[in-house]
Amino acid sequence: MAVLEVKNLSKSFGDLQVLRDISFNVEEGQVVSVIGPSGSGKSTLLRCVNQLERADSGEINVCGMNMLHMNGSKAVYAPHKTLREIRLRIGLVFQNFNLFPHMNVMQNIIEAPVHVLKKPKAEAVQDAVELLEKMGLSGKEKAYPCELSGGQQQRVSIARALALRPDVLFFDEPTSALDPELTGEILKVIKGLAAEKMTMVIVTHEMEFAREVSNHVIFMDGGYIVEEGAPELLFGDTQNERTKQFLSRYRK
Amino acid sequence: MNFDDYLKVSKILLEYLPYTLKLFFFTLLFSIPLGMVVTWLKKCRFKPVSWLTNIYILIMRGTPLMLQIVAVYFAIPMMVSSAKKAGSIEGTFYETLDKFKANENYMFIMLVIAFSFNYAAYFAEIFRGGIESIPVGQYEASSMLGLTKMQTFFRIILPQVVKRVIPATSNEVIVLVKDTSLATIISYTEIMLKAKQQMNAYSSIGPLFVAGLFYFVLNAVVTVAFMLIEKHYDYYK
Numbered sequence: 001m002a003v004l005e006v007k008n009l010s011k012s013f014g015d016l017q018v019l020r021d022i023s024f025n026v027e028e029g030q031v032v033s034v035i036g037p038s039g040s041g042k043s044t045l046l047r048c049v050n051q052l053e054r055a056d057s058g059e060i061n062v063c064g065m066n067m068l069h070m071n072g073s074k075a076v077y078a079p080h081k082t083l084r085e086i087r088l089r090i091g092l093v094f095q096n097f098n099l100f101p102h103m104n105v106m107q108n109i110i111e112a113p114v115h116v117l118k119k120p121k122a123e124a125v126q127d128a129v130e131l132l133e134k135m136g137l138s139g140k141e142k143a144y145p146c147e148l149s150g151g152q153q154q155r156v157s158i159a160r161a162l163a164l165r166p167d168v169l170f171f172d173e174p175t176s177a178l179d180p181e182l183t184g185e186i187l188k189v190i191k192g193l194a195a196e197k198m199t200m201v202i203v204t205h206e207m208e209f210a211r212e213v214s215n216h217v218i219f220m221d222g223g224y225i226v227e228e229g230a231p232e233l234l235f236g237d238t239q240n241e242r243t244k245q246f247l248s249r250y251r252k
Numbered sequence: 253m254n255f256d257d258y259l260k261v262s263k264i265l266l267e268y269l270p271y272t273l274k275l276f277f278f279t280l281l282f283s284i285p286l287g288m289v290v291t292w293l294k295k296c297r298f299k300p301v302s303w304l305t306n307i308y309i310l311i312m313r314g315t316p317l318m319l320q321i322v323a324v325y326f327a328i329p330m331m332v333s334s335a336k337k338a339g340s341i342e343g344t345f346y347e348t349l350d351k352f353k354a355n356e357n358y359m360f361i362m363l364v365i366a367f368s369f370n371y372a373a374y375f376a377e378i379f380r381g382g383i384e385s386i387p388v389g390q391y392e393a394s395s396m397l398g399l400t401k402m403q404t405f406f407r408i409i410l411p412q413v414v415k416r417v418i419p420a421t422s423n424e425v426i427v428l429v430k431d432t433s434l435a436t437i438i439s440y441t442e443i444m445l446k447a448k449q450q451m452n453a454y455s456s457i458g459p460l461f462v463a464g465l466f467y468f469v470l471n472a473v474v475t476v477a478f479m480l481i482e483k484h485y486d487y488y489k
Contacts, residue, residue, distance in 0.1 A: 052392055088398045098393035101488050102411045112397035115407065146489040164397065 001064070003028050003168045003199050004049065009058030011041075011048055018044045020223040022058070026168065026216075029197040033210035033231075036220035037246060042203045045220070046172050049201075050092050051083060062086045063167050088116070091161030095173040097153045099145040099160070105132070106141040109160045117164065124163070131159040135189060151182035155189055169193070171202040187213070207250045211235045219243050253458040261450050261459045265466055271442040272466075275363055275432045280425065282368035287375025294380060305376075312373035317366070318434050324366040325438045328353055363435050367428075374424050382417040383409065415485040422478035429470050433463075443467075 004026040011019040018041045026032050034042045047053040049060060051067070057075045060068040067078050067086050077083065100108050106128055113124040132138055135155040145153050154174060161169060171190070175183035187209050193200065194213050204210050210217055211231045218228040219240075227240045238244055253261075294305040312320070328349055335346040352358065386409050394404040433444035447463035 050396065052395070084398060087396060090396075092396045094389060094393065096389060098387075098389035100390065100393070100408055102415070111407070112399065115403055116398040144488045160397070 001028055002026065002061070003030075003063055004201070005059070005061040006045075006049065007059040009045070009048060009055055009060065011044060011053065011055045018223050019048065019055070022223075022225055024218060024225065024228065026199060026201055028167075028199055030199055030216055031194045031214040032201045032216045032218060033214035034201065034203045034218045034220060035205070035207065035210055035246075036226075040220040041223045042220050043172055046092075046170055046201070046203050050090065050170060051087060052092075063089045065089075088164060089167045091164060091166035091169045093154070093158050093161055093169065093171045093174050096177045097145070097150075097157045099153055099157055101145050104142050104144050105137070105148075105156050108145070108156060109163050112160070113163050127163060128159070131162055132156075134192070135159050136185070149182060150178045151185045154178065154186050158186075158189060168199040168201065171200065171204070173203050173205065175204070175206060207235070207247065219246065221246070253454055253456045257454060258458060258462060261447075261454075261462050264450060265443045265446055265459075265462055268441060268443050268446045269466065271440070272432050272444075272470075274360070275367065275435060275440070275442065276429060278360075278364045279367040279371055279428060279432075282364060283371035283375055286368055286372035287379055290372050290376035291379040291383065294376060295383075309373045309376060312370050313377075317370050317431060318437050320370055321363065321366045321434060321437055324369075325359065325362045328358075328362070359438060359440055363438070363440055367431070371424065371428060375421070378417050378420045378424065379413065381420070382413040385416055386412055415488075418478060418482050418485065422474070425474055425478070426471050429474060430467055433467075 002025045006025070007023050009019055009022040010017070022041075022045060024032075034045065036042050044053060048055045049062075054077075055068060055075060057070060057073070058068060059066075059070060063086070065078070065082055065086050067083065069076055078086070100111065103111065106125065109128040109131065110121065110124040113119045113127065114121050119127075129138075129141070132141065135158060137152060137155055137159070140148065140152065140156075145156070148156065154177075158169075158174075174190070175186050178186065183206065187206065190200070190202065190209075191213050202210070202214065214231055216228065217231045217234045219226050219234060219242075221242055227234060227238060227243050234243065235247065238247070290305060290309070293301055294309070296302050296305070332346065332349045332353060335349070355361070390408055390412070391404060394408050399408065432442060435442055436445040436448065439445065443463050443466050447459045450459035450462075451457060
């Protein structure tokens with residue numbers, strides 16, 4: 001079953017068209033990487049799917065629920081209640097973490113389970129302890145975000161997203177704000193999630209990582225999906241000139 | 253003035269210190285919540301409300317507080333006399349006003365109204381600056397976690413705003429301590445008015461220095477209080 005279906009999605013900022021007729025599916029258990037040069041529209045695509053931007057036209061279905069469809073030439077979003085329900089089924093990990101600075105690690109993670117899902121606090125804490133262990137952050141429960149390294153902060157934000165047990169997890173350049181030395185720990189965590197068959201969509205500049213972790217790669221440029229396919233195909237022997245040109249810059 | 257005179261003047265001013273403090277605390281009590289309401293009105297998406305709020309802020313910050321005190325203080329007596337001239341069509345309304353004017357706390361109430369509306373305009377701009385300085389990512393993260401707009405504001409945004417507005421708020425509160433002296437314009441008896449009377453009695457500017465010392469000590473206390481509040485919020489950056 002497709003966890004995410006995107007059909008003919010378009011989006012402009014004023015005169016600048018950033019997404020042109022984008023269509024793709026994400027199946028359950030799939031790890032999809034979205035690559036492409038800066039300004040190609042990959043982050044905007046992610047933000048449209050996550051309701052952080054409004055699309056101009058197209059259709060989006062998440063976990064079998066319709067989020068956006070066309071009525072003639074008019075884009076119609078689902079009612080507020082459905083949109084919220086959809087939001088609770090997906091998680092997003094931001095480039096710059098966006099942890100809540102006034103809350104410690106534990107409070108950050110249990111905020112949504114307790115106040116949105118209305119889980120008993122003890123249960124949420126138990127879940128959080130397990131998630132932190134998985135992230136290699138045991139013992140950091142009482143630390144504040146400002147006391148953690150970038151890599152640790154990003155792992156907390158992954159734990160925070162996972163605490164809602166999402167059906168699909170999105171990553172918006174999760175390592176771009178980190179020291180090169182710290183990216184490894186995040187990639188390791190994502191690999192671990194992939195091994196558990198977590199459905200993920202990852203916008204990234206880490207080509208090696210995209211090749212290793214994903215089973216589907218989407219290459220975007222100028223608002224279009226230029227090429228998509230298995231990583232072996234895209235990174236191995238693409239016939240597309242634009243893809244070749246883009247990848248050659250990373251091979252050096 | 254000799255040492256004993258200074259002691260006498262200090263005693264008199266100390267006696268009237270509660271009147272200064274009363275005005276100070278009541279103004280804070282009303283102007284801070286009112287400031288929050290004004291921020292909210294200014295950020296209202298219904299434009300006429302936002303514009304009217306802007307005009308209110310413009311007037312409050314654009315004219316002297318001293319002028320506003322006089323205007324507010326004489327507003328009700330003027331309404332009463334014009335109601336009288338018009339033949340007092342609205343009898344009960346006129347009576348209510350007239351009774352209120354004669355209330356022993358009339359002057360103090362009008363002072364608190366004038367001060368509160370003036371300071372609310374300043375606080376509103378401080379709070380707005382604080383709210384707008386919170387990165388958009390905090391709203392986005394809250395939305396992705398399914399928090400409602402109310403939860404986002406009260407649980408995520410507001411606690412961070414409080415920390416950010418402390419320095420600017422402490423500035424405003426320090427100014428308020430000194431601004432209470434403007435109440436002398438309508439002869440509200442507080443330490444500044446008493447100091448002026450003592451100045452005349454002694455034909456010396458000595459009492460003025462004593463008053464200055466009072467304000468200085470008050471503000472030292474305010475400064476320490478804000479240092480402690482800032483320290484309390486120091487557990488995160």
